[in-house]
Amino acid sequence: MNLLLLGGTAWLGHAVAKAAIGEGHDVTCLARGSAPAPEGARFVRADRDADDALHEVSEERWDAVVDLASEPGRVRRAVRALEPVAAKYVFVSSCSAYASHATIGADESTELLPALEADAMASMEQYGEAKAACEQAVRHAFGERRAAIVRPGLIGGPGDPTGRTSYWVRRFAAPSNEEAQVLAPDTPELPTAIIDVRDLADFIVALAAGSATGAFNALGDAHPLPAHLDSARAAAGSPAEIVAAPEAWLQDREVAQWMGPRSLPLWIAARDWYGMNARSTERARAAGLTLRPLGETLTDSLRHELEHGIPNPHGAGLTDAEERELLADFANAKW
Ligand SMILES: NC(=O)c1ccc[n+]([C@@H]2O[C@H](COP(=O)([O-])OP(=O)(O)OC[C@H]3O[C@@H](n4cnc5c(N)ncnc54)[C@H](OP(=O)(O)O)[C@@H]3O)[C@@H](O)[C@H]2O)c1
Numbered sequence: 001m002n003l004l005l006l007g008g009t010a011w012l013g014h015a016v017a018k019a020a021i022g023e024g025h026d027v028t029c030l031a032r033g034s035a036p037a038p039e040g041a042r043f044v045r046a047d048r049d050a051d052d053a054l055h056e057v058s059e060e061r062w063d064a065v066v067d068l069a070s071e072p073g074r075v076r077r078a079v080r081a082l083e084p085v086a087a088k089y090v091f092v093s094s095c096s097a098y099a100s101h102a103t104i105g106a107d108e109s110t111e112l113l114p115a116l117e118a119d120a121m122a123s124m125e126q127y128g129e130a131k132a133a134c135e136q137a138v139r140h141a142f143g144e145r146r147a148a149i150v151r152p153g154l155i156g157g158p159g160d161p162t163g164r165t166s167y168w169v170r171r172f173a174a175p176s177n178e179e180a181q182v183l184a185p186d187t188p189e190l191p192t193a194i195i196d197v198r199d200l201a202d203f204i205v206a207l208a209a210g211s212a213t214g215a216f217n218a219l220g221d222a223h224p225l226p227a228h229l230d231s232a233r234a235a236a237g238s239p240a241e242i243v244a245a246p247e248a249w250l251q252d253r254e255v256a257q258w259m260g261p262r263s264l265p266l267w268i269a270a271r272d273w274y275g276m277n278a279r280s281t282e283r284a285r286a287a288g289l290t291l292r293p294l295g296e297t298l299t300d301s302l303r304h305e306l307e308h309g310i311p312n313p314h315g316a317g318l319t320d321a322e323e324r325e326l327l328a329d330f331a332n333a334k335w
Pocket residue numbers: 006007008009010011012013014030031032033034035046047048049067068069070092093094095151152153154155156
């Protein structure tokens with residue numbers, strides 16, 4: 001297949017390019033070049049905010065295009081330029097495009113957020129609406145028979161630039177305190193799911209090369225948070241003890257949820273968001289999505305961080321000092 005990848009220099013795009021090259025496809029990556037594209041890919045340097053950005057690649061024929069953008073203007077420009085020369089368009093959207101995250105097991109027919117009219121997001125708060133607008137542009141240009149939309153859930157695995165999906169395995173591997181205690185939220189039923197970047201990349205290549213079209217949720221297997229913590233502890237080979245703190249206690253101490261500084265990653269307090277990480281992946285599995293075990297993803301993530309360093313050391317989770325202070329506070333609390 002002659003594959004045009006709009007992206008390819010960042011984490012997932014790089015993995016998609018590598019997977020496609022590994023399968024013997026001809027891969028061209030188009031990006032500004034903030035980082036190198038994988039060896040074996042042809043690279044076209046272009047800024048997609050420029051009107052003529054797609055000029056060079058619109059003079060060739062493509063079996064498939066894979067687009068990783070989130071700004072509607074970039075996707076609107078790309079589908080206009082590439083519809084005449086590309087057989088199929090695979091757009092990497094997000095589960096954030098859904099209007100509701102309340103239902104466990106919801107499938108792809110769930111309503112999307114209203115599409116962003118503007119070409120660019122005013123802030124990341126508009127990410128879901130922007131992805132919905134990108135999807136709309138792709139469907140409109142390529143029609144149901146030539147468009148495939150992938151809606152990933154949380155992506156993890158070696159090299160996660162956010163550091164959030166590797167927080168728990170990293171925490172178990174290097175506890176902040178001599179007692180080897182790990183502070184976690186007490187959320188026995190919170191669904192978590194991490195799709196390994198390599199599994200997602202393989203699936204995107206399979207969609208580009210195959211005939212399946214329509215929308216596909218692409219999430220890892222759902223595990224309640226305590227099961228994720230058990231897998232992380234096992235992957236780290238750690239004897240650490242989990243100290244499960246009530247959510248209200250954590251919120252009173254301004255511990256953030258999901259990601260970011262002073263957070264407990266993967267934690268979601270709102271019960272009407274419990275469906276976010278527990279969507280149906282039946283369509284994707286039927287179209288070829290296969291998932292490695294969570295333990296393998298966590299083991300490989302930890303190994304990668306030991307070899308290459310933590311990509312975003314203060315970007316996700318509690319620092320050692322923060323965790324120690326919270327654990328001491330918790331031990332002194334009168335329950
Ligand atoms: N992480 C998650 O958990 C998660 C969950 C759901 C969905 N997603 C989606 O998964 C995808 C992740 O992709 P990714 O890891 O490859 O990272 P990304 O940062 O979203 O990729 C952006 C790519 O687009 C290129 N780009 C950015 N601005 C450009 C411009 N003006 N002109 C041309 N190219 C431009 C970048 O390369 P240059 O900088 O070199 O131009 C890079 O290769 C995204 O679509 C994201 O929305 C992520």
